[in-house]
Amino acid sequence: MSTFSKKHLLGIKDITSDDIELVFETADNFKAIINRPIKKVPSLRDITVANIFFENSTRTRISFELAQKRLSADIVNFSASSSSVSKGETLIDTVNNILAMKVDMVVMRHPAPGACVFLSQHIGANIINAGDGTHEHPTQALLDAFSIREKLGSVRGKKVAIVGDITHSRVALSNIYALKKLGAEVMVCGPTTLMPKYIGSLGVKVEHDLMKALNWCDVANMLRIQLERQDNKYFPSLREYSMLYGLNKERLDKLDKEIVIMHPGPINRGVEITSDVADSKHSIILNQVENGVAVRMAVMFLLAGQG
Numbered sequence: 126m127s128t129f130s131k132k133h134l135l136g137i138k139d140i141t142s143d144d145i146e147l148v149f150e151t152a153d154n155f156k157a158i159i160n161r162p163i164k165k166v167p168s169l170r171d172i173t174v175a176n177i178f179f180e181n182s183t184r185t186r187i188s189f190e191l192a193q194k195r196l197s198a199d200i201v202n203f204s205a206s207s208s209s210v211s212k213g214e215t216l217i218d219t220v221n222n223i224l225a226m227k228v229d230m231v232v233m234r235h236p237a238p239g240a241c242v243f244l245s246q247h248i249g250a251n252i253i254n255a256g257d258g259t260h261e262h263p264t265q266a267l268l269d270a271f272s273i274r275e276k277l278g279s280v281r282g283k284k285v286a287i288v289g290d291i292t293h294s295r296v297a298l299s300n301i302y303a304l305k306k307l308g309a310e311v312m313v314c315g316p317t318t319l320m321p322k323y324i325g326s327l328g329v330k331v332e333h334d335l336m337k338a339l340n341w342c343d344v345a346n347m348l349r350i351q352l353e354r355q356d357n358k359y360f361p362s363l364r365e366y367s368m369l370y371g372l373n374k375e376r377l378d379k380l381d382k383e384i385v386i387m388h389p390g391p392i393n394r395g396v397e398i399t400s401d402v403a404d405s406k407h408s409i410i411l412n413q414v415e416n417g418v419a420v421r422m423a424v425m426f427l428l429a430g431q432g
């Protein structure tokens with residue numbers, strides 16, 4: 126059996142397409158397990174995992190925690206607002222203290238891009254990046270690509286449009302790396318002000334007209350406007366954004382084909398996507414959430430095997 130090439134999952138940029146395929150094959154097995162009446166396996170028994178969240182999270186934190194419980198790991202949860210970080214403790218001190226408690230694996234979300242790389246250079250535990258600022262969110266990209274593979278049979282050759290706040294979204298960057306490594310064609314769509322200048326160098330098409338993007342793609346991944354990361358006004362109003370870039374039923378009805386609709390959550394209903402589309406049969410948003418648990422089980426299982 127092949128093994129994962131890295132000790133940590135810091136970003137999709139550093140891993141290979143073989144690593145991604147290995148995660149998918151492992152996740153297929155775990156998905157079958159978590160749909161059985163007895164959902165728990167002993168694969169991570171005796172492994173202690175610390176979930177360290179310096180930024181808000183609902184879905185990702187619960188998904189990791191559930192994945193750890195299904196694998197029988199011991200868990201310590203730590204969130205910045207209820208910890209000594211609010212008393213001025215530095216990241217490395219916080220983590221050293223947690224490691225003194227003999228933690229084997231750390232799942233961390235942090236507002237600073239590169240925070241997980243920094244951590245991996247200082248401590249021996251396996252590190253999983255659960256989102257580092259505007260940089261990467263690797264497990265989200267893995268579960269997104271896994272969900273496309275499940276829905277359409279494979280990722281290779283599929284046309285995926287990523288729509289919205291490309292500049293501030295870590296989901297966008299990790300998705301671009303993952304989809305390109307798996308042989309998909311990728312287009313980013315959004316207003317010029319929310320599009321990084323270098324984006325074309327990642328080998329993606331750039332489009333500013335939503336209808337053109339929708340006509341081109343097999344899958345549309347609708348991203349949230351990351352208002353909490355915007356220190357400037359990047360567009361006149363949410364209403365105008367929604368008129369130009371919001372996905373609604375009228376737009377979908379104009380297409381001469383059916384496309385798959387994705388969203389990483391949390392959804393701002395009525396901004397990037399209307400409720401009728403988010404809840405329609407074209408949407409795989411809840412499948413993404415379900416697959417998140419199996420994919421995170423796979424990642425933790427494979428990294429634990431790396432020591």
Ligand code: NCD
Pocket residue numbers: 184185256262265295296348349389390391
């Ligand atoms: C994303 C994130 O935190 O980057 N959410 C998630 O992890 N499911 C996307 C977002 O916040 O818009």
